[in-house]
Amino acid sequence: MARSALIxxxxxxLIRAGEKGVISEQLANARRTAAAVVGLLDDEWRxxxxxxxxxxxxxxxxxxxxASDQVYGQPLDVCxxxxxxxIGYLLQQSLCNELGAAGKQMHVATILTQVVxxxxxxxxxxxxxxxxxxxxxEDAEEKARLLGWQIVEDAARGYRRxxxxxxxIAVVEEDVIRKLLAQGVLLIAAGGGGxxxxxxxxxxxxxxxxxxxxxxxxxxxxxxxxxxFVISTDADAVYLDYKKPTQxxxxxxxxxxxxxxxxxxxxxxxxxxxxxxxAIRFLxxxxxxxxxxxxxxxxxxxxxxxGTHVVAEQGK
Amino acid sequence: MARSALIxxxxxxLIRAGEKGVISEQLANARRTAAAVVGLLDDEWRxxxxxxxxxxxxxxxxxxxxASDQVYGQPLDVCxxxxxxxIGYLLQQSLCNELGAAGKQMHVATILTQVVxxxxxxxxxxxxxxxxxxxxxEDAEEKARLLGWQIVEDAARGYRRxxxxxxxIAVVEEDVIRKLLAQGVLLIAAGGGGxxxxxxxxxxxxxxxxxxxxxxxxxxxxxxxxxxFVISTDADAVYLDYKKPTQxxxxxxxxxxxxxxxxxxxxxxxxxxxxxxxAIRFLxxxxxxxxxxxxxxxxxxxxxxxGTHVVAEQGK
Numbered sequence: 001m002a003r004s005a006l007i008x009x010x011x012x013x014l015i016r017a018g019e020k021g022v023i024s025e026q027l028a029n030a031r032r033t034a035a036a037v038v039g040l041l042d043d044e045w046r047x048x049x050x051x052x053x054x055x056x057x058x059x060x061x062x063x064x065x066x067a068s069d070q071v072y073g074q075p076l077d078v079c080x081x082x083x084x085x086x087i088g089y090l091l092q093q094s095l096c097n098e099l100g101a102a103g104k105q106m107h108v109a110t111i112l113t114q115v116v117x118x119x120x121x122x123x124x125x126x127x128x129x130x131x132x133x134x135x136x137x138e139d140a141e142e143k144a145r146l147l148g149w150q151i152v153e154d155a156a157r158g159y160r161r162x163x164x165x166x167x168x169i170a171v172v173e174e175d176v177i178r179k180l181l182a183q184g185v186l187l188i189a190a191g192g193g194g195x196x197x198x199x200x201x202x203x204x205x206x207x208x209x210x211x212x213x214x215x216x217x218x219x220x221x222x223x224x225x226x227x228x229f230v231i232s233t234d235a236d237a238v239y240l241d242y243k244k245p246t247q248x249x250x251x252x253x254x255x256x257x258x259x260x261x262x263x264x265x266x267x268x269x270x271x272x273x274x275x276x277x278x279a280i281r282f283l284x285x286x287x288x289x290x291x292x293x294x295x296x297x298x299x300x301x302x303x304x305x306x307g308t309h310v311v312a313e314q315g316k
Numbered sequence: 317m318a319r320s321a322l323i324x325x326x327x328x329x330l331i332r333a334g335e336k337g338v339i340s341e342q343l344a345n346a347r348r349t350a351a352a353v354v355g356l357l358d359d360e361w362r363x364x365x366x367x368x369x370x371x372x373x374x375x376x377x378x379x380x381x382x383a384s385d386q387v388y389g390q391p392l393d394v395c396x397x398x399x400x401x402x403i404g405y406l407l408q409q410s411l412c413n414e415l416g417a418a419g420k421q422m423h424v425a426t427i428l429t430q431v432v433x434x435x436x437x438x439x440x441x442x443x444x445x446x447x448x449x450x451x452x453x454e455d456a457e458e459k460a461r462l463l464g465w466q467i468v469e470d471a472a473r474g475y476r477r478x479x480x481x482x483x484x485i486a487v488v489e490e491d492v493i494r495k496l497l498a499q500g501v502l503l504i505a506a507g508g509g510g511x512x513x514x515x516x517x518x519x520x521x522x523x524x525x526x527x528x529x530x531x532x533x534x535x536x537x538x539x540x541x542x543x544x545f546v547i548s549t550d551a552d553a554v555y556l557d558y559k560k561p562t563q564x565x566x567x568x569x570x571x572x573x574x575x576x577x578x579x580x581x582x583x584x585x586x587x588x589x590x591x592x593x594x595a596i597r598f599l600x601x602x603x604x605x606x607x608x609x610x611x612x613x614x615x616x617x618x619x620x621x622x623g624t625h626v627v628a629e630q631g632k
Binding site: 021026064066072078081089092110172175180183195197203206 | 336338375380383386387388393399401402404406408417423425426430489501518519
C-alpha cells in the first residue's frame with residue numbers, strides 16, 4: 001500500500017546561497033532536488049512537493065517596477081502566480097527528466113494554488129513581511145504616499161515595502177490535489193505559500209500579502225492526511241545549541257520535547273524557527289511524523305537513518 | 317452522459333484591442349469569459365480551456381530585459397511558464413467566482429503544460445515569429461552579435477527578435493489533463509501554446525520558440541478526443557468576403573468547403589487564417605465538430621443558434 005508524503009523543498013532547491021538565480025543554475029539545483037525526490041519512489045511514496053519563491057518573487061516585483069513605464073504592472077498576487085508557473089516549470093521538467101533517467105513511468109503536474117486568508121486576520125493591519133526592492137528614503141516615502149504602501153527601514157540597506165503575513169485558512173485547489181495524489185501523480189502545489197486570496201461572499205479576490213510557505217505546507221499536509229511531512233532545508237537535521245561547543249543533533253524527538261526546545265529559544269525566527277513551528281502544527285493537528293533534513297539526505301532520512309524525526313508520541 | 321469540449325479562448329479574453337493590460341482590466345475581461353464558459357455547464361459540458369499569451373509574454377520579456385542589470389534574466393520558455401501561472405490565475409479565479417455566483421459546485425485547475433517540438437523541424441532553422449520589445453538598428457545588431465538572436469525589421473516600428481515557430485508534436489501533461497477532465501474538473505491548460513521543449517533522449521529541454529496556440533489547441537483537442545472544439549475569437553462567426561459589400565456569414569460548412577474557401581484566400585494569415593487551419597486539422601484528424609465564435613455568443617453557438625459550425629461531413 002502506497003504511503004503519502006508532502007515534501008516542502010527549501011529555498012536552496014533552486015537558488016543556493018551566493019547564487020544570483022541564473023536559470024542554468026536554478027535548473028542544475030532543481031535537478032539535484034528532483035533526483036532526491038525520485039529516489040523515494042522506489043519505496044512507493046506518493047508525493048506532493050511545495051516550494052518557496054522568495055528570490056523569484058523579489059525579482060518579479062523588481063522587474064514589474066522597472067518596466068512599469070512601458071508595460072502593465074503586476075501586483076504581488078499576480079507575481080506569486082507567475083512564480084508558481086516559473087518555478088513549477090523548472091521543478092516539473094527536472095522531475096520528468098529524473099523519472100526518465102531512472103526508467104520510471106509517472107505523471108508529474110504543477111497545480112496553480114490559491115490560499116484563502118481572512119480579511120480580519122490581525123496581521124492584515126500590521127504588515128511585517130518585507131518584499132521587493134530596496135528604496136532610498138525619498139523614493140520609499142513617495143511610494144507610501146502614492147500607493148499606500150507601508151514602509152520599513154531595512155538594516156543599512158535602505159527602505160522596503162512590508163506586506164501582511166496572515167494565517168492560511170484553506171487551500172482552494174485542495175480537492176484537485178487530493179484527486180491527483182490518490183492517482184499516483186507526482187505533484188507540485190502551493191508554491192511560494194500559495195497565491196493569497198480573501199473570500200468576499202462567494203467570490204475570491206487576490207491580495208498583496210505573503211503567506212508563510214512552511215505554514216501552508218503544514219496546512220496542506222494535514223488537509224491531505226499524508227503519512228509523512230518532510231521539511232527540506234539547508235541543515236541535515238535540527239540541532240540544539242546550534243554552532244556552539246555544546247551543539248547536539250536531534251535524531252528523534254516528540255512534539256512535546258521539540259516544543260519545549262522552541263520555548264527555550266533554540267531555533268532562530270528567520271531560519272529553523274518556522275520549520276519547527278510547522279512541524280508542531282502538523283503533529284498537533286493530528287499528523288504522525290515530520291522529518292526535517294536537507295535534500296542530500298532525503299532518502300536516508302525517510303528510510304530512518306538520517307535527519308530529525310519528530311513524532312506525536314514517543315515509541316510511535 | 318457528459319460531452320467534452322476544448323475551448324480555445326482568444327487573446328481578447330484578457331486584453332482587448334486598445335487596452336494596456338492593467339490587471340483590473342484583465343480581471344474584468346476574464347470575468348466575462350468565465351461567465352460565458354460557466355453558462356455551458358448547465359448543459360453538462362466537461363471543459364478544457366486553452367488561451368494565448370501574446371501581450372503578456374511580450375511584457376514578461378521586456379521586464380526581464382529592463383531589469384537584467386539587477387536580477388536574473390528569464391529566457392522565453394521560462395517567460396511562457398510564468399505567463400501560464402499569471403493568466404491561469406486570472407482565469408481560474410474568475411471561473412471559481414462565476415461558478416460560485418451561479419451556485420455551481422465544480423473544481424477548477426490550471427495545469428502547467430509543456431509541449432514537445434522536434435529539433436529537426438524545418439522552422440527551427442527559419443525563425444519567423446517576432447517576440448519581445450522593439451529595438452533600434454544598433455541595439456538589434458548588438459543583440460544579434462552578443463546573444464545570437466535572429467533579427468527582423470518590423471514595419472516602421474524598429475527591429476525585433478524572431479524565434480522559430482515549430483509544429484507541436486505532443487503535450488507532455490496530456491494524461492494528467494485527461495484524468496482531470498474525466499473527473500469533471502474544469503481545466504485550464506496549454507496556455508500560450510505551451511512551454512516549448514525538445515526531447516534529448518529521455519530528457520526534456522526548454523527552448524526559445526513560440527508554438528502556435530491554435531495548433532496546440534487542435535492537437536490537444538484531438539488527443540483528448542473531445543466531442544467539440546470551440547475557437548473563441550473577436551468575430552461572432554467566419555465570414556466570406558469579410559468587410560466587403562458581398563460579405564456573408566458561414567453558419568454551417570463542411571471541412572472540405574472551408575478548406576476550399578481557405579485556398580481561395582478568404583482568411584487573412586494573422587487573423588482568421590490560423591483559426592480555420594486549426595479547425596481543419598481537428599476535423600482531418602478525426603474530430604467531429606468545430607465552432608468558431610466570440611465569447612459573447614458562446615452559449616448560443618454551442619446550442620446551435622450562433623457562430624460558424626464546421627463539420628466533418630454534411631448532415632452530421
